[in-house]
Amino acid sequence: MDTHIFKPDLKRPLLSVGALGWLRTNLFSNWFNTLLTLFSLYLIWLVVPPIVKWAIIDADWVGTTRADCTSEGACWVFIKMRFAQFMYGFYPHELRWRVDLTVIAAIVGAAPLFVRAMPRKLIYGAFFLVAYPALAFWLLHGGFLGLVAVPTSQWGGLMLTLVIAVVGIAGAMPLGILLALGRRSDMPAIRVICVTFIEFWRGVPLITVLFMSSVMLPLFLPEHVSIDKLLRALLAVMLFEAAYIAEVVRGGLQAIPKGQYEAAAAMGLGYWRSMGLVILPQALKLVIPGIVNTFIALFKDTSLVIIIGLFDLLNSIHQATVDPAWLGFATEGYVFAALVFWIFCFGMSRYSMSIERRLDRGHKR
Amino acid sequence: MTEKKLESAAGDKLMIRMESVNKWYGEFHVLKDINLDVRQGERIVLCGPSGSGKSTTIRCINRLEEHQAGRIIVDGVELTSDLKQIEAIRREVGMVFQHFNLFPHLTVLENCTLAPMWVRHMPRREAEAVAMHFLERVRIPEQALKYPGQLSGGQQQRVAIARALCMKPAIMLFDEPTSALDPEMVKEVLDTMIELAESGMTMLCVTHEMGFARTVAHRIIFMDRGEIVEQAAPDEFFSNPKSERTRTFLGQILH
Ligand SMILES: Nc1ncnc2c1ncn2[C@@H]1O[C@H](COP(=O)(O)OP(=O)(O)OP(=O)(O)O)[C@@H](O)[C@H]1O
Ligand SMILES: [Mg+2]
Numbered sequence: 377m378d379t380h381i382f383k384p385d386l387k388r389p390l391l392s393v394g395a396l397g398w399l400r401t402n403l404f405s406n407w408f409n410t411l412l413t414l415f416s417l418y419l420i421w422l423v424v425p426p427i428v429k430w431a432i433i434d435a436d437w438v439g440t441t442r443a444d445c446t447s448e449g450a451c452w453v454f455i456k457m458r459f460a461q462f463m464y465g466f467y468p469h470e471l472r473w474r475v476d477l478t479v480i481a482a483i484v485g486a487a488p489l490f491v492r493a494m495p496r497k498l499i500y501g502a503f504f505l506v507a508y509p510a511l512a513f514w515l516l517h518g519g520f521l522g523l524v525a526v527p528t529s530q531w532g533g534l535m536l537t538l539v540i541a542v543v544g545i546a547g548a549m550p551l552g553i554l555l556a557l558g559r560r561s562d563m564p565a566i567r568v569i570c571v572t573f574i575e576f577w578r579g580v581p582l583i584t585v586l587f588m589s590s591v592m593l594p595l596f597l598p599e600h601v602s603i604d605k606l607l608r609a610l611l612a613v614m615l616f617e618a619a620y621i622a623e624v625v626r627g628g629l630q631a632i633p634k635g636q637y638e639a640a641a642a643m644g645l646g647y648w649r650s651m652g653l654v655i656l657p658q659a660l661k662l663v664i665p666g667i668v669n670t671f672i673a674l675f676k677d678t679s680l681v682i683i684i685g686l687f688d689l690l691n692s693i694h695q696a697t698v699d700p701a702w703l704g705f706a707t708e709g710y711v712f713a714a715l716v717f718w719i720f721c722f723g724m725s726r727y728s729m730s731i732e733r734r735l736d737r738g739h740k741r
Numbered sequence: 742m743t744e745k746k747l748e749s750a751a752g753d754k755l756m757i758r759m760e761s762v763n764k765w766y767g768e769f770h771v772l773k774d775i776n777l778d779v780r781q782g783e784r785i786v787l788c789g790p791s792g793s794g795k796s797t798t799i800r801c802i803n804r805l806e807e808h809q810a811g812r813i814i815v816d817g818v819e820l821t822s823d824l825k826q827i828e829a830i831r832r833e834v835g836m837v838f839q840h841f842n843l844f845p846h847l848t849v850l851e852n853c854t855l856a857p858m859w860v861r862h863m864p865r866r867e868a869e870a871v872a873m874h875f876l877e878r879v880r881i882p883e884q885a886l887k888y889p890g891q892l893s894g895g896q897q898q899r900v901a902i903a904r905a906l907c908m909k910p911a912i913m914l915f916d917e918p919t920s921a922l923d924p925e926m927v928k929e930v931l932d933t934m935i936e937l938a939e940s941g942m943t944m945l946c947v948t949h950e951m952g953f954a955r956t957v958a959h960r961i962i963f964m965d966r967g968e969i970v971e972q973a974a975p976d977e978f979f980s981n982p983k984s985e986r987t988r989t990f991l992g993q994i995l996h
Contacts, residue, residue: 633842636842
């Protein structure tokens with residue numbers, strides 16, 4: 377009888393070697409690609425050198441007034457001089473350490489959550505989610521326990537942008553999940569409420585919502601009742617984004633096979649435990665790209681609060697550019713705004729990619 | 742398949758009673774007047790052509806499907822729309838599915854400890870000890886820290902069996918546990934089920950593995966078009982089927 381002889385494992389062949397090989401396969405593989413590559417190089421040559429020249433080579437970096445900006449290029453002195461205002465708005469100078477401390481507390485407090493091997497992460501996370509907002513409110517707003525109150529009308533700049541974005545995200549996420557579950561509920565009343573809510577908020581532009589919250593809402597409220605302007609904006613952003621998150625999450629819920637629901641039910645896990653332990657962890661993982669997409673949009677939409685007179689980062693910059701002392705430097709201001717927004721949005725995007733990669737392990741074959 | 746027969750007899754205690762159970766999907770009458778008593782330790786195999794209502798019958802027992810008429814009493818508790826009672830019954834009834842339905846985001850061990858910890862409120866250590874015990878019984882303790890996606894179909898189904906056993910159920914339901922498996926993996930799962938049968942578990946099993954049925958079943962139930970057409974002990978069922986319909990069916994699946 378013949379015995380079959382198995383072939384030995386071979387090393388996988390290398391396709392191309394070195395930088396030259398890479399260039400050949402990726403940029404110059406045929407005449408069309410070569411043409412595209414050359415055209416792209418031409419475009420880069422057209423665009424990049426003037427930008428570098430304006431932003432770096434010809435730019436003014438030192439000085440304190442507009443008189444120091446004498447060259448052709450950008451006047452970064454303007455950004456430097458107004459930097460504090462862009463960060464803190466009209467938050468009193470001597471109290472700005474409170475804002476810094478809030479940010480530091482967020483970083484220090486959240487750090488353990490990113491340590492993989494940390495024990496009791498869930499309990500700590502829950503504690504952080506409850507304790508941090510209270511701490512942040514105390515530090516930023518104050519008015520009790522020995523801190524002087526800083527009314528929200530003095531908040532501004534990047535700090536205000538971050539407050540709106542973070543509160544919006546932290547509020548929209550749980551509310552959105554509940555709405556998504558409600559929309560798939562067996563109970564008709566709950567379903568109708570959730571569908572109505574979602575479709576209402578999705579149907580109106582955020583700018584209208586903000587406008588109504590500051591112009592129309594006071595008309596319906598009794599004379600002496602007034603709700604903080606920032607609080608109204610926060611609520612508007614939160615409810616608005618929750619509707620979007622709800623639809624994203626619902627997409628994830630629908631992608632989970634019926635067998636998962638049945639297996640969870642058959643074990644005697646009730647509704648909430650089935651959802652919390654089995655369905656949502658899988659569904660949310662699936663929709664991370666959609667959720668982050670919504671959050672990035674939310675972050676950029678915070679600049680719409682300009683319509684109700686809040687001084688977020690963009691509005692602070694806008695105000696500075698119309699200051700007679702610094703007229704004519706709008707370009708520098710908006711380039712700076714774009715850069716800050718881009719850093720945050722790009723950060724979110726990269727972070728979501730890393731979460732996806734991490735959670736992916738073991739799920740696929 | 743071995744020709745040896747398991748001799749352990751069924752007890753007297755009534756574990757499941759289905760009294761004239763009827764069920765409709767819309768206008769379609771899926772279950773017609775199902776009457777079935779299962780005693781403690783009894784092992785029942787349900788068979789029948791596709792679409793005859795086998796799955797629906799056993800899924801009614803843990804209320805994955807709702808019946809519209811008749812009564813189902815499991816371990817002394819009647820299934821009504823009362824959620825508390827449904828959950829009480831589901832704690833006592835383990836189920837194994839055709840497509841395993843393991844939770845892909847949890848490790849094998851976490852799959853097994855989830856319900857004991859969250860439903861029975863067992864401390865983690867104890868739940869893990871129980872899980873390892875049952876993973877050893879289905880002979881895959883070394884896979885405990887892997888994810889379901891990293892296991893073969895046969896291994897996944899054995900994990901699913903261990904997962905159900907971790908709740909220490911009084912009754913086990915199997916819905917075609919081997920029909921999604923490659924032939925070479927069928928045996929490892931059937932062996933696990935035979936061992937479980939030896940331990941005296943009350944089992945209801947939908948399967949077309951007639952060798953298995955012959956070895957372990959006390960009773961074989963043949964269903965067609967939503968009705969129980971015939972039920973008998975295996976010897977009787979295979980050698981001397983009463984109805985013409987049963988005979989045709991057996992002719993088809995036994996060649
Ligand atoms: N959700 C549903 N809605 C409508 N009809 C259904 C539904 N589920 C099952 N049916 C129908 O009910 C009948 C019985 O289904 P059931 O799954 O119990 O059959 P089965 O005996 O388990 O068949 P198989 O051997 O193919 O698994 C089939 O005709 C099926 O088409
Ligand atoms: Mg079936």
